[in-house]
């Protein structure tokens with residue numbers, strides 16, 4: 001098979017820090033929300049309603065992801081269990097491919113069992129990063145319940161992913177589910193107030209703060225453990241007149257520096273699979289900015305390895 005050509009400065013290894021592992025349980029949870037808790041709608045039907053491929057078992061989905069990563073020569077991926085309570089699915093994928101997958105899990109910090117779940121995920125299930133969606137679950141990122149999760153992450157060498165800024169979830173929108181997100185809860189400066197007390201815990205803010213870019217930059221300036229993931233099409237830039245994604249990379253490199261940008265795609269469903277187009281667009285931006293190959297290597301793989309080395 002002829003090898004694909006890549007730009008001269010393009011790094012050989014790519015790790016993707018932001019992929020959603022949309023398991024059957026994820027679809028079932030959406031089905032319960034749409035059709036009622038007792039409707040017993042199978043995940044498969046919900047996936048088909050979305051026009052997406054059903055997940056099958058967690059093991060089958062893990063195989064599909066591996067084939068997809070291999071096809072695109074992606075070395076490792078952070079897989080996010082994208083609905084609270086779905087830690088087992090990603091744990092099964094990680095157990096099958098521990099050198100390829102890093103387990104992330106969504107958790108509602110206000111749930112009564114949040115601490116116990118976090119402890120179990122880090123200590124017993126081999127997961128590495130707790131994911132907070134405070135705008136969805138309605139709490140502040142400087143809440144003591146968030147600090148408690150940081151403490152647990154610190155005790156287990158784990159990381160914290162905190163979605164800040166504008167939030168939209170494609171599956172929910174397509175299913176017509178009501179999504180009442182209070183974006184004010186996604187304040188990077190509130191996150192910084194907590195993160196500052198846990199300097200050993202790597203913190204990942206996806207999509208450069210998803211609209212709270214200025215605040216995310218200030219948070220990163222004041223907290224050396226705050227990182228940005230570069231994932232998705234970053235169409236939040238529409239909220240800032242004149243801002244381009246090239247500007248965003250340039251400014252993020254200037255403030256957070258090359259050690260704190262982590263490449264991600266925000267890939268999720270099949271058959272779309274891995275979002276190669278995101279990788280191409282970001283490589284082109286780095287080329288346009290004339291960043292050194294060493295910087296590109298850090299962003300596309302090295303920083304992920306530093307945070308999530310075996």
Ligand SMILES: [Zn+2]
Nearest residue numbers: 018020206266
């Ligand atoms: Zn995402």
